[in-house]
Amino acid sequence: MAQGIKDKVAILGMGCSQFGERWDVGAEELIVEAFDEALEDAAIDRSEIDSAWLSTAMEFVNVGRSGLPLSMSLRLPNIAVTRVENFCASGSEAFRGAVYAVASGAADIALALGVEKLKDTGYGGLPGGASGTLSPLWSATGSAPGSFAQLASAYRAKHGIEKNDLKRAIAHVSVKSHANGAKNPKAHLRRPISEDDAINAPLIAEPLGLFDCCGVSDGAAAAIVTTPEIARRLGKDNIVNVKALQLSLSNGSESGHTSWDGSYFHTTRIAASKAYAEAGIRKPRDEVSMFECHDCFSITEFVTTEDLQLSPEGGALKDVMDGFYDADGKIPCQIDGGLKCFGHPIGASGIRMLYEMYLQLQGRAGQRQLPNPNIGLTHNLGGAPNQNVSAVCIVGAA
Amino acid sequence: MVGITGYSAYIPKLRLQRSAIADAHTWYDPSYAAKGRGERAICSWDEDAVTMGVEAARGLVREKRPQTLMFASTTGPFADRQQAGIIATALSLEGDMRTLDMTSSQRAALGALSQAVASVNEGSRDILLVASDKRRARARSPGELAWGDGAVSVSVGCENPLLEVLGSGMNSVDFLDHYRASGKDFDYDWEERWIRDEGFSKIVPEAISRALADAGIAPEEVAHFVLPSTISRAAHLVARAANLRPESIVDNLAACLGETGVAHPLFMALNALETRVKPGDFLLVCSFGSGCEAVLMRATEAAAKYTPPISVQDALALKQPETNYFKYLCFNRLLEVEEGKRGEAAEFQTSLSASYRNRDMLLGLVGGRCTQCGTVQFPSARVCVNPQCRATDTQEPYSFRDEPAKVSSWSADYLAFTPNPPSHYGMIDFVSGGRLMTDFSDLEVGDIDVGMAVEMRFRIKSMDHPRGLPRYFWKAVPARAR
Structure with a gap:
C-alpha cells in the first residue's frame, strides 16, 4: 500500500505574474515575472534549485517545445528541466513532477513553473491545435x-x-x-x-x-518546493x-x-x-x-x-x-x-x-x-x- | 425479363424558394419578377453528389448485395478517384464487386441503365445504378432557378422487375447545347430556342422511333412519356413530332424539386410510377445530352406491390423551406465571404494513409462488437471499452450506419468554425449501446434536445479546400417519422 504524499513536501515559495492580455510581453518575460516573485518568497538562490518542471499546453502559439524555454529564460544552471503537457491540467502536472522529485529524495529543492502565451493567435478563445491525424476526421467539430x-x-x-x-x-x-x-x-x-x-x-x-x-489570458505561475525539514532549516515558519x-x-x-x-x-x-x-x-x-x-x-x-x-x-x-x-x-x-x-x-x-x-x-x-x-x-x-x-x-x- | 427491380430516392432537405432567388435579381432583370414560383432542392454545405449517392443507395443495398455498382454523375467531386468506390466502402461493399463511374453527359444515367440491362441479359446479376447530381450554377444563371440537387438509385436484374425494359433507341449526336470544360466550374450554353428547335425537336424523335421499333410498340400505346427539359414546351414539341399522346407527358418536377441532372429521367419515371402508372402501362424514358437515348419500359404487377426504402414522394415530402438566398450562395461557395481567423485555423492537411487505414471506420461508420461481452463500441479498439470486460482482440466489425440513436448531450456552438453556424454537436447513444460524439446536421436552432431520436447520414465532415478533398464521415440528423 502506497504511503501517499501527505506532509512529505512543503511549498517554499510561490509567484504569479499579472494575468491578462499581455500584448507587450512573450513567454520569456512572463516566466521571469512569476519566477522572480517565487524566488524572493523562497529566499534562496536560483543555483539551489536541483530540478525543474515546465508546463505549457499550447506551445505552438508562442512558448515552443521542450524544457528549453524555462532553462533559457531563467538561465538555470544546466539542471534537468522537463516539459510536461496534460491539456489544461498541465500546471498540476508540473507541480506533481517537482513534488515527486522532492518526495523521492532525488532533489532537495525543485521548481514547477507553468506558462502560456495565448494572445498571439489573432482571435478570441482558445486555438484548436493539432489533435493527430485521425481524430479530426471523425470526432465532432467543436470548441x-x-x-x-x-x-x-x-x-x-x-x-x-x-x-x-x-x-x-x-x-x-x-x-x-x-x-x-x-x-x-x-x-x-x-x-x-x-x-x-x-x-x-x-x-x-x-x-x-x-x-x-473564462478569460483567455497570458500568464505564468511558479512554485518552489522542498521538504518540510529543509523549509524549517531555511528559517520558514507558517x-x-x-x-x-x-x-x-x-x-x-x-x-x-x-x-x-x-x-x-x-x-x-x-x-x-x-x-x-x-x-x-x-x-x-x-x-x-x-x-x-x-x-x-x-x-x-x-x-x-x-x-x-x-x-x-x-x-x-x-x-x-x-x-x-x-x-x-x-x-x-x-x-x-x-x-x-x-x-x-x-x-x-x-x-x-x-x-x-x-x-x-x-x-x-x-x-x-x-x-x-x-x-x-x-x-x-x-x-x-x-x-x-x-x-x-x-x-x-x- | 430484365428491368428495374427496386429503387430508392434521396433529396436534400432544404428547398430554396424560387421567390428568394427572384427577389435577389429583379433589380437587375425585371423578368425575374415572374420567375419566383415553386422551390428547388439544394444541398446543405456538407452534401455533394457522393453523399447523396450513398443515401440513395443504402436502402437498396440493405435488401441485396449488388454484383456491380455504377455511379452516374457529371458533378462528382473527383476527376480521378472512383466515386462508385467511395459509395461501395461507405456501404461496406468493398472487395469483389465491380465498381465504375459513368459521366460526361446528361444521359450518363440512362446510358448506364441500358448498359446494366445489356449486362444482365448477358448473364450478370444484380447491378446497382446510383445517379446523383449537384450542379453548380452561376448566380443569376438559368440553372440557378431550374436545377435541383438529388440522387436516385435503381437495381437492375431479372427477378420480379417493377419495370421491364423492352427496348431502346439511340441518336448519338455531338450537339452542343451546353458544355463544361475540364477544370471549369460552370457550364457554357447556347440560345434556348435553337436548342429546342434544332436539338430536342429533331434529335429526340429519332431516338424515340428507334426505341419504339426495337420494342415493337406504336407511339400512341405509350402511356407515360419522360423527357427532362428546362425549356418551356420542349417535351410537347417532341411529343407532337413523335406522335405521342400529349397526356402521356410526365410531370418534370420543376415546381418541387428542379432538374436533377443525370438523375432526372429516373426521378421523373419513378415519380410517375408512384403517382400515375398502372400495371401493363408502357413508359418511354428519354434523356437528352450529346444526342438522345430512349428506353421503352412496361410496368408490371410487381410495381403495384413494391415499397421502396425511400420513395420519390417521401423524399419530396421530407423538406424544409429555405428563404435565405444568401445561405445558398455561401453553401455553394458562390460568394467570397470572410470565414474568420477560426475558419483559417480550422484548415489542416489530411493524412491519406491514416484515412485509408481507417476507411471502414470513417466511410462506413464501422466500429466493433466485443465477442466476449457483446458490447458494441465506436471506434473499434484492441481492448474492449466495457469497464467490466477489457478483453483484448475480441472485436468483430459492427456498423452503426443503420442504427437509431438518441441524443444524450448537445450544444449549439457559435464559436467553433462551421459553414452553417451554430455548430450543433453532442453525444448520441445507439440503441445497441454504442455511443458517439457526433456532429448534427439538417436541424435548426431549437430543434434538438436530450432524448431526441436521430439517425445517421453520410456527409462531408469538413472540407479541405486548399487540397480539394471532401473529408467524409457520418452525422446525426433528426430521425424520419416512421
Missing part, C-alpha cells in the same frame, strides 16, 4: 465551450431542472467570481457583473453566454504542506460506453476520493476551508462542486443560489476570481490555483483574505467532459 456546454443539457435532463433555473444558477457562479476577481490586482477581469448581465450576454455555446466562459496530489485520466469509458450520463466528471470523482483518503479528510463539506476549481465555464464549476463531494448530488443548484460558495459562504470558491476572472493561461492555471491557496493559508491574500482557512483544495481539469485529465491537490498548514 471548448461547446464541449462543456453539453454538461448543462445532460445535467438538466438527469435532475429535471428547468432551463432558466440552471441558467440563473450558472450566472450566479460567474457573478461570484467577478466579485472576487475585482479584489485581485493580478486578475485579468476585474469588473463586477450582475446576474442579468450574465443571463443576457451573447450566446457562445448554448446555454453558455459570454460571462459563462509552512504550507502538500496533503494530497491525485490525478485521474479518462480511459475511453465516458466517450465510448453508456455507463456515463454526461452530467458529471467521472475522473474528478475518482481523483477527489483518492485525494481525500490521502489527506485523511472524511467529511469534505465540513473540512475543506476553501477551494479553487477548474471553472473554465460556469457549468464546469457547478457540476464539479458535486464531484468534489462538497455539494450532495443534485444539490449544486441550492448551494450555489444559497451563496454557499460565495466569498462569505461556508466554502468560498474561486476567491481569487478563478479561471473566470483571474484568467486561464493554460499551463499556468494549476499552479495559479495553488498560489491562491498558499497565500490564503499564510494570511497574505490582502483584500481577499478569508478568516483562518485550514485546508485548501485545487481542482485542475484538462480536456472535455467525455475525455479528460483531472487533478486534485490538497494543501494545508504543516
